Amino acid sequence: MSEPSEWQRRIEGEWHGRPSLFDPTGAWQGFEDIRRSSVFEDGVVTYSMDGGLEGGGPLAGRFKVGAPFAFGVTDAGADRHYTGPDFYGSGRPYGSFVDARYYGPGWQVGLNTWNQTIGDTQVYSSLLFQGPAVAGCFNGLYTRDPAQVGDWLRAETANGPVPYILPTKAAGAYAGACELFGADGKPRGGVQITVELEPIDLLRTRHHVTWTGDLERRHVVDVRRDGFRSFFEGPDAWGNAQAYGRASFPRLHLTDGARVEGREFMMDAAPGMGAGTAMAVVYEVFDGNLLSAVLYGVLTWSSS
Structure with missing residues (x-):
């Protein structure tokens, strides 16, 4: 591999975040201060993560580690293969979104990480599994803009534990343009998504x-x-x-046999009696039991 892949070029730089840790029921447990980067050098990609867990409650013993993470990545432009020693598995990029599934021996969990890159922002979540059961979830927003890091981490501290909620009294819609990819990771165009809300109670x-x-x-x-x-x-x-903080993970079975598995992340959710106005969405669409499409984008709120 003489050149970095398109995905590798999208995520270059050092990313800073303070993702929150949630237990399987969605209850907030603590923060993980993280600096992470993946570096392409001499044809090799090395991914590193440094930081530490603050709090964690009963999950602290499992998710606190005594050294930074590092692992190799084989990145040929399609699936990224994670070659250890700290993570083993693979991830498939779809433009500026990656769906990664791998195992972390230090945490002793399987992970399903969804990372959606929007300019200098990443919308990140990792569902953590013990076999088929969810053992916890990390999620949060990252930035690679050095000028924003201080304010960013303070905002993540305030907003990370905020629960996902949609407007409960106001009628209106979340709407926006989304990118569409096939299961092979190749672009297939665009989709305009509109979610009109009609509050009942x-x-x-x-x-x-x-x-x-x-x-x-x-x-x-x-x-x-x-x-x-x-x-x-x-x-x-x-x-x-099931929601973990600002991120809700729906699974819908439509009456025509299709299935939609997604993540809806309220990017500007903040403490107080209100809902956010900017929702980063990812939807994986299954025809029958086969993945057929992946689409993602940002939907913004307007009241009617």
Whole structure:
């Protein structure tokens, strides 16, 4: 490999963040102060992470380690293979988003990491698994702009524990342009996503979801919130979601047999009685049981 891949070029530099740690139920536990970078040198990519866990509650013993992480990456432009010693597995880039699945011997967990790069910002989450069971979740926003680091980390400290919530009284819509990729990682165009909200009461909202462009879908679903959990209760889709702080992870089964697994991250959520206005979304679409498409972007709120 004589040149870095497109994904490697997108993520060059040192990234700073303070992702929050959540237990399997969605309860906030603490912070992980992290500086991370992946460096291409002499045809080899080396990924490093340095920092430390603050707090952690009953998870502290598992997720506190005594040395920085480092691991090799084989990066030929398609799947990135993580070759240890601190992480083993692979990740597939889809433009400026990567879906990575790997194992960390130090934490003794499997990880499913979704990292969406938006300029100098990364929207990051790692679901942590013991076999098929979720053992916890890290998520947060990273920056590589040195001028922003101080204010960024203070904002992440305040906002990291804030629960994901949508507007409960105001009708309106989240809408935005998303990039569309095939399961092979190749671009397939764009999709305009609109999620119109019709509040029913403080815990229930009817969603009118419309995708137009190079992948077209429409469905209406009633969504009921119960703490960190949400339930999608027809008529056109059924499923549930689990939130860890600002990020909610829905799994929807549509009545035509398609399945959508996603992450909805409220980027500007802050303490107080309100919902955010900028939501970074990633959706993986399955036709039957086969991955067929990946789309992602940022949806912004406007009231009606």
